Every structure is written in structure tokens, then in C-alpha cells.
Amino acid sequence: MSSFIEWGALGQVLVVGLLVGAGIPALFALGLRLLAGTTTEGGAPVAGPTPESDEADAARRGPVAIARPTPARLAGAVACLGVVVGAIAFGLVFLVSGGH
């Protein structure tokens, strides 16, 4: 049976596939979370301007977080999304170079 299945190649596809194919969406999600994550799990705004309590209350439940992410979060998000963009660029180079 081993002559019918190239276990080595299959293993490589599976392992690297998991790293890239699942890692990239995870990084993308993490990046978005950091960008959007101005509300904590408890719902209280982490940072940013705090206008009247009514509006803050609305912002907490509301769909769009108005507050800006902290610089640390922003840097994290840029790093995550940068890796994603880099991976796409690598995929493009791979295709163009005829590596398939």
C-alpha cells in the first residue's frame, strides 16, 4: 500500500497545510479582533473617548466600536495582518514562478 500513498508528501501537505491554512485565518481573525476590540468581554470600553453615558452605553452594545484601539493593539493588528498579506504575496510569487 505504501507504493500507492506517498506518506511523506501527504504528511508534509497536512502539517504545513494546517500551519498555513488554519494559521492564516486565525491570524486574520486575531488582527480584526485587535482592531475592533475596544470592548472587553464584560462589555466595558477599554480605551478611547467617553462621551455621555447614554452614548457610551449604546457603543458598548452597538455594532460599531467608535473608540480607537490602543497603540499596542494597533501594532499587534498590523503585525497579524501583515503576515497574512505576506502569505498571499508569497502564494502569488509561487504561482507566477511556476512552482506548481
Place this chain on the structure above:
Amino acid sequence: MVVVTETILLALVVVTALAFDFTNGFHDTGNAMATSIATRALRPRTAVALSAVLNLVGAFLSLAVAATIAKGIVDAGVITLPVVLAGLVGGIVWNLVTWLFGIPSSSSHALVGGMVGAVLAAVGTSGVLWTGVVSKVLVPALLAPVVAIVVASAGTWLVARLTRGVPQDVTSRGFRWGQIGSASLVSLAHGTNDAQKSMGIILLALIAGGAVPADSGVPFWVILSCALAMAVGTYLGGWRVIRTLGKGLVEIDSRQGMAAETSSAAVILLSSHFGFSLSTTHVATGSVLGSGVGMPGAKVRWGVAGRMFVAWAVTLPAAGLVGALCHWLESGIGGTAGTLVVFGVLIATSAAIWMASRRKPVNHTNVNDSWDGDAAPSAEDTNRQAVHA
């Protein structure tokens, strides 16, 4: 007279190869774009237009044409123009039948099946390299969806976990862009890989017919016509297949769509890098299934998936049967008449399948309609209509 016969045969093989290329694009649009259409990241017609352009570009990107058909699967020495024609007809007919039933099945397997059938009819079992059939077609067909399901479900689970508590319309906007990006990569990969198959067939036919020298590169008109045939097929969109992939298997949101397409792109590119060739269709379908498996609370319609797996299993023998029948017909009648009859059969069959599809059309207006029950998209309704009529 011999020259005329050869010329007609060559012309018909080229036209049929382009027709196969067209059905390939047509059938495989959904691999890249079904999830983006289902989550409304792109409007249906925008999605197919984008995919068509990327397929067109992809066809020009890589010119590493393998000038062999079904390499390692059939004995290269027995491939003649009539065999190629019969094999192509087998591939096209199976592609159209599966499209009619909205089943995403592998275009390359259909082509390989058609070729194997035609070779069997021409020279018998000695012309087929069975080890190659098992190791290059059957085993990858079993493994591709498994690998894709594992990768996509892991990705989807991570994404769902990481976006928990983030407002949905914030994530939706981001993930729609992610979806478009990853789907575009899949489209481009399809263009670079699959247009080459038709180019290879046409080049081989031209060499066999003496139209170009044996060491010839691919003439520009071949590249252009293959790229265009695939792009037009992609643009027309196999809406039935898109519907099954986008709506039939799993109800997906943009997070699942992004995870699924990224998984597809990664597995397709990696498998070709590591020399473990997996069918784009099988990977894309597995990824969509995986995005349902990995998403907490999502429901996978395993009934639809099961029907699809059955179709994958019969792709090779079914396309092979058509290929074999065509070759018997061709050689039975003989000469130009035989070739013309087979070509006529192809046109008649295609027209009949198209007519059947008009009874319950699926197009850009209803591709996203809600999916009722566990049924295949149109087969059962068509049957019901037939019974009532």
C-alpha cells in the same frame, strides 16, 4: 484524401479540447467563488467576472506545459488523435452531467477517466498503467477531502474562537475582504493549472498531426484560445455547482468562507509544491465541509455530501464508459465519418443536457435561495415533475 481526413480530425480535436476547457472553467467556478457568493461578499456576477479575469491571467502566468496527457496513467505510446477525441468527449459529457445535478466533481478526473476508457477500448488493459490510476487518481481523491476538512475545520474553529464577542458586522466586513483575497488566489491557481491541461492536449494533437515540429513550444494562439475558453466558461458560471457548494453543504458566514478558501488555497498550492497532486474540486469541497465541521453550532448536510462522494467514486468509470463507447463508435464507423459522428454525438448530448437544465434553471438570480431539505439541487424536483407530467 488522407491529408483532408487528418486535417478534419485535428481541427475537431482542437475544438473539442477547447470545449473541454470551457466546461472545466464552467464547472470549477464554484471552487473559488461559491463561498463568496453565498456570504454576499461579492455579487454573483461580480464574483464570476473576477474569477474569469483571474483564470485568464493565470493561464498566461505559467507556461510550464506538460505536453503529455494523463502522464503515468495511460501508456503514452497508444495515444492517437481518435483516442484523444473519444477521451475528451467522455470528460465533457461527465462534466455536463454532474453540472446538471449540481455536483462539484473533478474536471481532471473526468478527463483522465475519458482517456482511460478510450485507451481501454482502443488497445485493452495493457494500455493503462493501473498503479498510476490508483496512486495518482483514486488515492488522492480519497485523501484530498480529508486533508481539506482537517485544515478548514481547524481554521474555522480558531477563527470562531478568536472572534467570539466581537460585533458581527465588524468581523463580517473584514472577513469579506479576506474571502475575496483567498478566493482570488484559488481562481488564479486554477487558471495556471487547468488551462495547461487543454494546452498540452492541443499541443500534442498538433505534433501528432504534423502541424508543428515535435520540439515546438505552445503556439500563442493555443495559449490565447485556451485562456479565453476557460475564462468564458468561468464567467458563464456553473450556477448549479456554485449553489451546492455555497448553500447546499453548509450554511456559511463570511468567517467560515474565509477559512474555507484560505484552506483551499493553502492545500492546493502546498500539494503541488510537495508533488502530491490533489484535485482543486475535491480540496475546495472538503474545505467547505470543514468550515461546517469546525464551526460550533453549524449543520453539515451530510446527505448532500454523501451523494457528492458517490459521484466522485463513479467519475472515473462513468467518464471512461463514455470515452470507450465513443471510441468504439468512432472506430466502428471509421474514417472521417466516424470522427464526425462522435463529434455530432457530443453536440447532441450537450444540447440535451442543456435542455434538461432549462426545466429548473439555476442562475445568478436564484443561486442564493434557501436550500430546502437534504436533496440534491434539481434532480429530485426534475424527477417529481417528470412523474407529474
